Amino acid sequence: MAVELERPATLIDGKAFAAELRGRIARQVARIKTDHGVTPGLAVVLVGEDPASAVYVRSKGRATVEVGMNSYEHRLPAQTSQAELLALIARLNADRAVNGILVQLPLPAHLDEAAVVNAIAPEKDVDGFTVLNAGRLATGQKAMVPCTPLGCLMLLRDRLGSLSGKDALVIGRSNIVGKPMAQLLLADSATVTVAHSRTRDLPALCRRADIVVAAVGRPHFVQGDWIKPGAVVIDVGINRTDAGLVGDVDFAAARRVAGAITPVPGGVGPMTIACLLANTLTATARVNGLPDPQGLTP
Numbered sequence: 001m002a003v004e005l006e007r008p009a010t011l012i013d014g015k016a017f018a019a020e021l022r023g024r025i026a027r028q029v030a031r032i033k034t035d036h037g038v039t040p041g042l043a044v045v046l047v048g049e050d051p052a053s054a055v056y057v058r059s060k061g062r063a064t065v066e067v068g069m070n071s072y073e074h075r076l077p078a079q080t081s082q083a084e085l086l087a088l089i090a091r092l093n094a095d096r097a098v099n100g101i102l103v104q105l106p107l108p109a110h111l112d113e114a115a116v117v118n119a120i121a122p123e124k125d126v127d128g129f130t131v132l133n134a135g136r137l138a139t140g141q142k143a144m145v146p147c148t149p150l151g152c153l154m155l156l157r158d159r160l161g162s163l164s165g166k167d168a169l170v171i172g173r174s175n176i177v178g179k180p181m182a183q184l185l186l187a188d189s190a191t192v193t194v195a196h197s198r199t200r201d202l203p204a205l206c207r208r209a210d211i212v213v214a215a216v217g218r219p220h221f222v223q224g225d226w227i228k229p230g231a232v233v234i235d236v237g238i239n240r241t242d243a244g245l246v247g248d249v250d251f252a253a254a255r256r257v258a259g260a261i262t263p264v265p266g267g268v269g270p271m272t273i274a275c276l277l278a279n280t281l282t283a284t285a286r287v288n289g290l291p292d293p294q295g296l297t298p
């Protein structure tokens, strides 16, 4: 039986936070345009016709143009060869108008995802997925940080201020979310546990956590009675079900116990796109020898 608070959790409005962040990015883009004659450019590569991926790519393109950046979309057929894709990436690496490169994942099964991602020039790797950027993050060096965990970190800092000494539980160990999320929390001096499919007694671990980041990809996986009263719950899940888009957390139950919680949609998703733009602006500043944009990246 869950301990229930009098009031339901504060809703963490990722959509509003992301809109505010995009506004700050737009102002900084306008400034580097007038002061330095530079317009940031983001190239997005989509291989195949997955409809969900096509929707994401379209909304990324729209958001890119809205902050005043150039958007370059490359749609390739599903049967594109590894060599053809690598040739496109080599062209984008060499293109001075392109400051950021994102290859939409997952790629069709015949392509070598790791080889493709690692062909991206590290300074244009706005997803932070190359081995070099992952290693830099893990060793405390200046890195491009993966957008989804970066967005989660921003929401957590906004809610909690310092994360120092907090017990944080990351559920999921992917290279895209779980592992970089754990690194970011550790860098902010949280005590970090990473849980996964082989973890024993996940409910008990969860009940100790001041911070829960759920990135498992299973609808309503995290139960309300696993949540410590007052905890901050960040739901990374984007699951399409018959009941619509739902997260990895049983939101209705968890919000009665948590201190604050992100909804799905309107939580982490919009932050991911805003952080992609933030990383593109940072990449543009670095390649032009300008100071890093303020208040965007950690």
Ligand SMILES: Nc1nc(=O)c2c([nH]1)NC[C@@H]1CN(c3ccc(C(=O)N[C@@H](CCC(=O)O)C(=O)O)cc3)C=[N+]21
Residues within 6 Å of the ligand: 056, 102, 103, 104, 105, 106, 127, 147, 238, 245, 264, 265, 266, 267, 268, 269, 270, 271, 272, 273
């Ligand atoms: N190289 C690469 N980088 C990515 O960042 C990447 C990727 N591949 N592949 C696919 C995932 C997924 N992803 C999302 C971004 C925004 C929302 C988002 O804005 N979601 C809205 C709802 C949108 C809807 O209704 O479908 C929300 O949560 O409020 C969701 C998911 C980025 N991804």
